[in-house]
Amino acid sequence: MINDLWILATASLVAVSCALVGSFLILRRQSLVGDAISHSVLLGIVIAFLATDSRSLPVMLGGAVMIGLLTAWLSDSLHKFGKLQSDASIGIVFTLFFALGVILISLYAGQVDLDQECVLYGEIAFVPFDTIVWGNPETGVDLGPRALWAIGIVFLIVLISILIGFNRLQTVAFHPSLAVSLGINVVFWHYFLMTLVSLTTVASFDAVGAILVVALLVIPASSAYLIAKSLKGMLWLASAYGLASVMIGYAVSYKLDSSISASIAVSAGGLLLATVLALEIRKRKRRLQPNRPVGI
Amino acid sequence: MQDWTVISQPSTWELLLDFWRFEDMNALWVLMGSVLLGISASIIGGFAFLRKRSLVGDALAHAALPGVMMAFLLFETRDPVVMFLGALTSSFIGFFIIDWLPKNTKIKPDAALAITLSFFFALGLMLLSYIQGLQVENKSGLDKILFGQAAAMTQDDITLLTYVTLFVLLNVALFFQKLRLIAFNTQYARSLGISVKFYEFLLALLIVMSVVVGLQLVGVVLMAAVLLTPVAAARFWSDQLSRILIIAGSLGALSAVISTQISYLAPAMPTGPWMVVSLASLFLLSMLFAPNKGLLKRFLEQKRLRQKVSEENVLRTLYKLNEQSNFTRRYFNLPDIQALRAIPIDTLKKTLRSLGGKDLVVESTKGYRMTDTGMEQATQLTRRHRLWESYLNQQVELTPEQVHSQAERIEHILNEEQEQQLEAELRDRHSDPHGKPIPESQGEIK
Numbered sequence: 001m002i003n004d005l006w007i008l009a010t011a012s013l014v015a016v017s018c019a020l021v022g023s024f025l026i027l028r029r030q031s032l033v034g035d036a037i038s039h040s041v042l043l044g045i046v047i048a049f050l051a052t053d054s055r056s057l058p059v060m061l062g063g064a065v066m067i068g069l070l071t072a073w074l075s076d077s078l079h080k081f082g083k084l085q086s087d088a089s090i091g092i093v094f095t096l097f098f099a100l101g102v103i104l105i106s107l108y109a110g111q112v113d114l115d116q117e118c119v120l121y122g123e124i125a126f127v128p129f130d131t132i133v134w135g136n137p138e139t140g141v142d143l144g145p146r147a148l149w150a151i152g153i154v155f156l157i158v159l160i161s162i163l164i165g166f167n168r169l170q171t172v173a174f175h176p177s178l179a180v181s182l183g184i185n186v187v188f189w190h191y192f193l194m195t196l197v198s199l200t201t202v203a204s205f206d207a208v209g210a211i212l213v214v215a216l217l218v219i220p221a222s223s224a225y226l227i228a229k230s231l232k233g234m235l236w237l238a239s240a241y242g243l244a245s246v247m248i249g250y251a252v253s254y255k256l257d258s259s260i261s262a263s264i265a266v267s268a269g270g271l272l273l274a275t276v277l278a279l280e281i282r283k284r285k286r287r288l289q290p291n292r293p294v295g296i
Numbered sequence: 297m298q299d300w301t302v303i304s305q306p307s308t309w310e311l312l313l314d315f316w317r318f319e320d321m322n323a324l325w326v327l328m329g330s331v332l333l334g335i336s337a338s339i340i341g342g343f344a345f346l347r348k349r350s351l352v353g354d355a356l357a358h359a360a361l362p363g364v365m366m367a368f369l370l371f372e373t374r375d376p377v378v379m380f381l382g383a384l385t386s387s388f389i390g391f392f393i394i395d396w397l398p399k400n401t402k403i404k405p406d407a408a409l410a411i412t413l414s415f416f417f418a419l420g421l422m423l424l425s426y427i428q429g430l431q432v433e434n435k436s437g438l439d440k441i442l443f444g445q446a447a448a449m450t451q452d453d454i455t456l457l458t459y460v461t462l463f464v465l466l467n468v469a470l471f472f473q474k475l476r477l478i479a480f481n482t483q484y485a486r487s488l489g490i491s492v493k494f495y496e497f498l499l500a501l502l503i504v505m506s507v508v509v510g511l512q513l514v515g516v517v518l519m520a521a522v523l524l525t526p527v528a529a530a531r532f533w534s535d536q537l538s539r540i541l542i543i544a545g546s547l548g549a550l551s552a553v554i555s556t557q558i559s560y561l562a563p564a565m566p567t568g569p570w571m572v573v574s575l576a577s578l579f580l581l582s583m584l585f586a587p588n589k590g591l592l593k594r595f596l597e598q599k600r601l602r603q604k605v606s607e608e609n610v611l612r613t614l615y616k617l618n619e620q621s622n623f624t625r626r627y628f629n630l631p632d633i634q635a636l637r638a639i640p641i642d643t644l645k646k647t648l649r650s651l652g653g654k655d656l657v658v659e660s661t662k663g664y665r666m667t668d669t670g671m672e673q674a675t676q677l678t679r680r681h682r683l684w685e686s687y688l689n690q691q692v693e694l695t696p697e698q699v700h701s702q703a704e705r706i707e708h709i710l711n712e713e714q715e716q717q718l719e720a721e722l723r724d725r726h727s728d729p730h731g732k733p734i735p736e737s738q739g740e741i742k
Contacts, residue, residue, distance in 0.1 A: 031404075031406050031407045031409070032406050032409065032410060035414075082528075082591075083527055084531075085405075089528075090351070091520055095520055095524075095525070096521070096573065098517065098572075099518055099569035102569040103569045103570065106564070106569075108563055119736065132329055164515060211517065214413065214414040215414035215415060215417075216406060218411050222403055225403065225407075226401060227536050253422075257426065257429045257519070258423075258429070259421055263418075263422050268415075268742075269411070269419070272415075280400070
């Protein structure tokens with residue numbers, strides 16, 4: 001029972017952090033950069049692990065942020081200097097990084113405590129068993145799952161960043177050109193957002209794997225985008241969609257004995273589908289009542 | 297280091313020799329299949345690239361995963377044709393969603409792509425994990441399509457692969473003209489009465505087919521790179537579509553050979569990542585070293601142009617110094633030149649040295665002097681500069697203050713023909729807007 005709680009807590013924090021960061025990605029029309037970063041973060045994790053031989057939190061977060069920013073920067077430079085379309089340059093960079101990550105994992109299969117499976121699904125079911133112990137490993141105090149700590153810290157960083165930078169982020173997201181004319185450093189805020197994306201993906205990595213995190217970044221935020229009327233509303237709604245996906249997904253995986261993380265992502269998709277359908281039905285109904293005044 | 301040739305374990309080199317003697321028929325088949333796939337995926341990816349839909353292939357490949365799993369669940373068989381049809385169906389549903397979402401909701405195209413990709417992939421993984429919990433036969437190996445494994449391919453897989461890739465290539469060859477027209481100018485194609493819808497559907501079908509058939513070899517996750525990277529690399533080599541496609545095809549084939557090789561040497565290795573890494577290396581080489589559009593070439597050209605500009609600037613300054621002294625004084629020293637044009641001393645010395653190497657300027661104890669050829673060139677440059685100033689002043693009605701900086705740039709680019717045209721336009725002008733005489737082409741002053 002306590003294990004279920006740990007899993008649900010971790011998954012909820014992952015879902016909410018992803019939903020918050022993902023909302024800004026959607027608004028900045030950079031969902032594909034998010035996709036790219038979540039793939040390349042794998043390489044950062046593997047290299048950080050091979051270089052320092054530890055899975056300590058600062059090392060992982062540092063490695064991921066470096067590689068995440070590198071991905072964003074390389075895609076930009078390829079676009080500028082190689083004169084490639086921006087989505088093509090993104091595609092080239094992240095497929096290469098991800099491929100290198102997978103190759104390194106297969107080469108050092110014995111040494112890295114990662115395998116192809118965990119890259120894909122994450123290991124949320126094992127989250128409760130990998131705990132941080134304070135002091136002596138035998139006798140120290142059990143502080144709870146490592147993954148929960150990781151995503152908890154990242155969640156706080158994301159939350160504080162959004163609270164502090166809310167106005168700036170809002171202007172940059174909705175009116176990039178206005179932001180430039182107001183003297184806001186758009187490049188800084190772009191890379192700031194990329195840093196948040198990298199942090200969130202790496203902290204979610206243990207729980208949901210490299211690719212499913214894309215689903216949590218993009219899908220709840222998109223559902224919220226469809227119905228929200230303001231940025232604040234969108235952030236709240238996205239978090240709610242994220243949490244609902246976690247609950248439904250967990251129940252589904254229990255029922256089908258399927259992967260927890262995949263089921264959560266699928267539920268997020270199901271909720272989006274339901275939202276789209278509801279909106280479509282409302283649109284059709286309105287069309288059938290031509291007498292109703294427009295705009296009310 | 298001596299005992300690396302243990303008898304029981306053949307060395308890498310021996311394995312390579314075995315491979316290229318084609319003793320292993322299976323390896324030969326896999327090689328042929330992957331080369332065909334490399335060619336057809338690269339070529340069809342070229343069209344997706346031109347339609348600015350490079351990452352659609354990525355989403356379609358991910359979208360194939362639940363189809364494969366569903367097909368397995370429904371029919372409980374690993375027959376390649378069944379798997380292929382399942383994947384084809386779910387890829388098409390994905391394609392439809394990517395198209396439908398931005399048209400009917402607020403969701404933007406890039407988000408639609410990311411949504412489809414991650415949702416279908418999650419669905420596929422969920423089904424896969426569900427299947428792995430079931431008690432069914434030959435479920436092992438289903439997960440190989442995630443990263444691809446050439447060594448795990450069967451004879452049936454390769455037969456299907458061959459048919460499909462040949463079908464794709466044949467269609468591209470048959471409809472090349474139409475596809476090209478639509479890729480470059482959809483509006484024009486429509487006005488010619490070409491059924492754009494049909495050809496877009498055909499292109500989508502071909503993309504989906506290449507993606508789906510490549511899953512066994514490259515895997516769901518990285519299939520995008522095989523569609524995208526070759527054509528991106530080939531673009532540095534040529535501007536002509538047919539050539540770009542041929543080069544992209546060759547690069548795709550080459551990377552297929554490399555990765556099959558690695559998969560043969562280390563059967564546990566996933567093939568897809570190696571194919572992507574070899575493609576990316578080819579891309580990097582092309583970007584840096586391609587003969588006409590490579591970055592190195594562009595860098596060198598820029599450097600040469602900068603050198604030419606600074607040389608010509610010094611020549612023109614020397615001409616002006618000559619002119620100031622009414623062509624009586626011929627030797628000038630560094631401060632003289634710097635008084636007229638602000639050039640850092642190091643750059644100036646370097647430029648004068650290279651002008652000396654071209655026999656345009658001679659250095660002696662009295663200072664620097666232009667040779668006759670140097671004088672000729674300097675006169676011509678000044679002439680072009682002043683002709684352009686006069687032209688702008690007369691025809692575009694810019695003030696004398698405005699014309700100088702424009703002429704400063706164009707004097708390095710104007711050629712003889714343009715010079716003559718300018719002269720014809722300005723038949724009776726003999727001085728520029730600043731009142732300086734325009735030198736004759738022989739270097740005499742009227």
